[in-house]
Amino acid sequence: MATSFHLPIIDSSDDDPAALDPRRRLPQWLKRDVPKGNASNFTAGLMDELGLETVCDNCKCPNRMECYSQKTATFMILGAVCTRACSFCAVSRGRPEELELDEPERVAEAAARLGLKHVVITSVTRDDLPDGGAEHFYQCVQAVRARTGAAVEVLTPDFIKNKAALDRVIDAAPDVFNHNTETVPRLYRKVRGPQSDYTWTLALLRRVKERNPQIKTKSGLMLGLGETHEELFDTLADLLEAGCDFLTLGQYLQPATERLLPVVRYLPPEEFAELGQTAERMGFSKVASGPFVRSSYHAREMSEE
Template sequence: MRALPVLDKPTAPGRLPAWLKRPLPKGNGNAFTQTLLDDLKLETVCENAKCPNRPECWSRRTATFMVLGNVCTRPCGFCSVPKGEPLAVETDEPERLAEAAVRLGLKHVVITSVTRDDLPDGGASHFAACVRAVKARMPAAAVEVLTPDFGGNAAAIDAVVASGPEVFNHNIETVPRLYRAARGRAEYRRSLDLLERVKNTAPAMVTKAGLMLGVGETIDELFDVLADLRAIRCDVVTLGQYLAPTYKHSLPVARYVPPAEFDDIAAKARLLGFQQVVAGPFVRSSYHADEMVPTRAASAD
């Protein structure tokens, strides 16, 4: 296999290349978003996953809501969300989330969650309730869900689809060879099957998937995954740089991918037929998510 080119020198922990450094935004938008989230007792993936884009997004008064608590039942090697005994489901969370979306003035609401293998439906009914709550308060807003795999539970997937989100996002994260190190109990085929089921059930719904680069994948492995995604008619793909949340994190950064290489990969990926390919060091699944949605799903041709 042809490996992705490596940097001349190994990357030292904590030492970032120039393209991964950015200034902090000005203004009080960050404080406004933080105060609102605190008041409504809402979690975000921005904070829990230590997203490098949090200052920018919060300064623009946008955030990715994380429901079903902040404790995950799966120990994925790349993620900083706490693992352990999950919290009780808060039945009023959908209403609080919708209230936050209203106060923030969001036109595109992104909802994600921890993985809840302890729940019979993996939390799908709660996802659906959140989508319905937002749509009841903000009928003109688009809703994007970024879900776990629900253990492959078809009824759970269908329940979220039936709630009517405009975008159904599920991250592939990395190539199959690296799943055990990066994704623990997740299964590559299960994730593909989820996205395929969504598209088969609701052909006009936009499907979306994200991958991290710099974990140790090869270029051939990466494009094999992209080909698999197009084979199931995935509409949008995001490609970003993996950054270990802490220096001692179990999944180290294998390399930092230069911006020009992201551009080259994106250009080649578009030739596969995706409606949107968004790639770059700071790209994340929900970063500027409102700008990623194509005008139509690929299967609606």
């Protein structure tokens, strides 16, 4: 475990009861206006037309309308059913569908029609596949590049510690390789399930850098699950030691189902800002920190020099 990094952090929980009692109505800073215009309908319609899944829809992302209105989305490949049962995620779990071999071309088609310059591709976890879906990731990256020339960011599952599978995705040379840490070690299995392994998360990110130093690595954490600031800073130090370049910090919001973890605390925007500044001082190249920040939120801006 890395050495703790201690700096004063703004904590308004004493002044804001909602920060400590998530059963109350959402605090004001977590309320958003719905974007106007038809661009959101265009994006949603295109996904339907091409039979594509997005993490925006399947994970009930609070930024969905904003991103769709800007004609962007995060593609979710390998189906809409996950083989894991993480206690924070709204994606359906169960027996997955068969792979759709033409999906890479459909993702590339959507990216081209949306005019994307930075394409983010993620997936459900497919423990039923020998390579966890690594070859499918490879084909999607290649198809998008061939059709659009866009930068490509992948947000991958852990591939069950399968180094050969991980290497196949690295061989696709995505511009950004994202694998989320999600939470601190103490809460890891509670949040991510019994198959998860904090040390492998770090090893995965480290292996990407070792095999291709040109790839930017990225990871993100959800806050408000009961982590302490000391635990958070220890985790950030571990990520830096693993060569992680980019960091995202966002508020965990419980999807509308009681089977998933409740929010322990809502962090105010001022605290997120201070945490982000601390992370930058620790050494991350780029940090996005805020209540609505998610792994792929404004991903193009983060990847730009």
